[in-house]
Amino acid sequence: xxxxxxxxxxxxxxxxxxxxxxxxxxxxxxxxxxxxxxxxxxxxxxxxxxxxxxxxxxxxxxxxxxxxxxxxxxxxxxxxxxxxxxxxxxxxxxxxxxxxxxxxxxxxxxxxxxxxxxxxxxxxxxxxxxxxxxxxxxxxxxxxxxxxxxxxxxxxxx
Amino acid sequence: xxxxxxxxxxxxxxxxxxxxxxxxxxxxxxxxxxxxxxxxxxxxxxxxxxxxxxxxxxxxxxxxxxxxxxxxxxxxxxxxxxxxxxxxxxxxxxxxxxxxxxxxxxxxx
Numbered sequence: 001x002x003x004x005x006x007x008x009x010x011x012x013x014x015x016x017x018x019x020x021x022x023x024x025x026x027x028x029x030x031x032x033x034x035x036x037x038x039x040x041x042x043x044x045x046x047x048x049x050x051x052x053x054x055x056x057x058x059x060x061x062x063x064x065x066x067x068x069x070x071x072x073x074x075x076x077x078x079x080x081x082x083x084x085x086x087x088x089x090x091x092x093x094x095x096x097x098x099x100x101x102x103x104x105x106x107x108x109x110x111x112x113x114x115x116x117x118x119x120x121x122x123x124x125x126x127x128x129x130x131x132x133x134x135x136x137x138x139x140x141x142x143x144x145x146x147x148x149x150x151x152x153x154x155x156x157x158x
Numbered sequence: 159x160x161x162x163x164x165x166x167x168x169x170x171x172x173x174x175x176x177x178x179x180x181x182x183x184x185x186x187x188x189x190x191x192x193x194x195x196x197x198x199x200x201x202x203x204x205x206x207x208x209x210x211x212x213x214x215x216x217x218x219x220x221x222x223x224x225x226x227x228x229x230x231x232x233x234x235x236x237x238x239x240x241x242x243x244x245x246x247x248x249x250x251x252x253x254x255x256x257x258x259x260x261x262x263x264x265x266x267x
Contacts, residue, residue, distance in 0.1 A: 004238065008250075008253055012256045016256070030247045032247075033248065113249070123237065
């Protein structure tokens with residue numbers, strides 16, 4: 001439920017698919033998708049476990065997206081994406097969503113790339129902020145009460 | 159995938175709407191505040207807000223004389239819709255990049 005899954009097939013060998021995804025990350029990542037307040041000049045994925053995943057703005061400022069949790073070329077890559085409700089990096093690992101990318105050879109010239117962005121529910125700062133209309137969790141609570149009330153109502157009518 | 163996600167996907171395909179969505183993620187804002195930060199007119203902002211509201215991604219509340227817009231408090235749904243869009247675009251771009259890589263190698267060899 002709280003994960004997003006995608007599978008694409010690419011017409012290159014598995015090691016090349018992994019290389020394009022990681023080393024060439026900056027060449028293909030859509031520049032519109034960034035976190036920093038200034039336009040993005042470069043998106044960087046450091047090629048090692050514990051590496052940084054971040055953007056560099058046109059003014060030279062840097063903005064973290066997450067860290068590299070697993071670096072297993074050419075088969076697997078896991079990075080975190082930890083952004084809070086103010087669209088900023090949240091350093092608390094408990095608030096980190098994860099992106100796992102698996103590269104599987106499907107013949108010598110074809111690779112299946114499976115991506116899963118999971119633990120979206122861990123981005124609870126995001127939820128809190130979105131929910132902070134009338135204080136902490138205000139709206140979520142009200143909506144839950146409303147839902148309970150309407151369900152009760154429905155039961156009574158039935 | 160639920161209808162919610164589908165609605166979000168289509169809605170955030172428009173760059174102006176995505177910009178509005180991202181601005182509202184940072185801070186709840188009025189139409190005027192959004193228009194001041196975007197290269198589009200106030201009526202255009204209003205129109206996009208209406209579409210986002212109809213799609214369930216944005217809610218509005220009256221604060222005195224102003225109407226303030228913010229992301230739907232059902233945060234995961236709004237975030238999901240956004241990330242669905244991000245990964246669709248990103249993986250399409252990645253696929254294209256691998257094609258380029260092939261061409262480059264072919265010319266190298």
